[in-house]
Amino acid sequence: EAGVVQSPRYKIIEKKQPVAFWCNPISGHNTLYWYLQNLGQGPELLIRYENEEAVDDSQLPKDRFSAERLKGVDSTLKIQPAELGDSAVYLCASSFRGTSGRDEQFFGPGTRLTVL
Amino acid sequence: SQKIEQNSEALNIQEGKTATLTCNYTNYSPAYLQWYRQDPGRGPVFLLLIRENEKEKRKERLKVTFDTTLKQSLFHITASQPADSATYLCALSNFGNEKLTFGTGTRLTIIP
Numbered sequence: 001e002a003g004v005v006q007s008p009r010y011k012i013i014e015k016k017q018p019v020a021f022w023c024n025p026i027s028g029h030n031t032l033y034w035y036l037q038n039l040g041q042g043p044e045l046l047i048r049y050e051n052e053e054a055v056d057d058s059q060l061p062k063d064r065f066s067a068e069r070l071k072g073v074d075s076t077l078k079i080q081p082a083e084l085g086d087s088a089v090y091l092c093a094s095s096f097r098g099t100s101g102r103d104e105q106f107f108g109p110g111t112r113l114t115v116l
Numbered sequence: 117s118q119k120i121e122q123n124s125e126a127l128n129i130q131e132g133k134t135a136t137l138t139c140n141y142t143n144y145s146p147a148y149l150q151w152y153r154q155d156p157g158r159g160p161v162f163l164l165l166i167r168e169n170e171k172e173k174r175k176e177r178l179k180v181t182f183d184t185t186l187k188q189s190l191f192h193i194t195a196s197q198p199a200d201s202a203t204y205l206c207a208l209s210n211f212g213n214e215k216l217t218f219g220t221g222t223r224l225t226i227i228p
Contacts, residue, residue: 004159033216040125042205042218043160056215091159104150105216107159 002026004108006092012114018080021111025073025094032069033105034077035091043091049075050097079113087115118144120219122206128225129196137191137222139206144217146208149182149189154203154221163204164191196226 005024013019025032030051035043046065048056051072060067064083069075079086089112093105123138139149147168152160166173166182166189173180179192193200203221 040220042120042207042220044218045215048215093159104162104165105160107161109157110159 004092004094004106006108006111010112013082014116015084016081019082021077021090023075023092026106029094029096031095031097032075033093037089037091082115084115087113122219122222124222126223128227131226131228133196135193135196135224137204139189139219141187148209150207151191152205160205198226198228201225
């Protein structure tokens with residue numbers, strides 16, 4: 001079974017430039033998450049999707065960040081314009097919300113963003 | 117505000133010994149607690165989930181305890197091996213809320 005796929009793995013941009021990250025979750029997983037992870041810290045949730053609906057985007061800085069999950073499968077996270085403080089690893093995860101109610105999340109390898 | 121603390125940033129353990137990692141939380145009433153392993157350059161990998169009404173959960177050489185009175189979870193790796201070296205993250209979620217909040221992680225090194 002293929003895992004969560006993310007691209008690109010690394011991205012270096014100059015500040016004020018736009019950047020986009022792509023995520024393909026595990027087939028059949030209805031829940032998709034985007035996390036931000038700073039060095040030495042745990043992941044912090046940016047947005048959670050149930051199918052194509054964003055059900056928790058309270059931590060997403062909406063002035064510069066946007067996300068979409070078309071057709072409830074792939075997802076894209078965008079930053080425009082990027083700031084120096086956005087340098088971090090952006091992780092995508094997916095899970096299947098079964099009857100147990102709380103399911104493990106499967107993470108992709110992440111995209112390491114460096115803003116110069 | 118909610119706070120999750122993992123006992124130390126780094127922990128060195130001799131091979132063959134039991135490694136014990138601690139996760140403490142405040143201002144939180146989690147219904148579920150999960151432990152993940154993260155290797156450098158990779159995303160976290162799920163290890164174990166324990167519910168608030170469970171005291172202990174085991175999986176092979178791993179054991180997790182959950183004490184809602186002490187607001188603490190202990191994660192044990194018995195007969196530790198160098199391959200167990202990684203960062204271990206605890207994560208909590210409330211009942212009725214899907215949001216998973218992660219601790220900062222403990223970097224475990226098993227010394228041969």
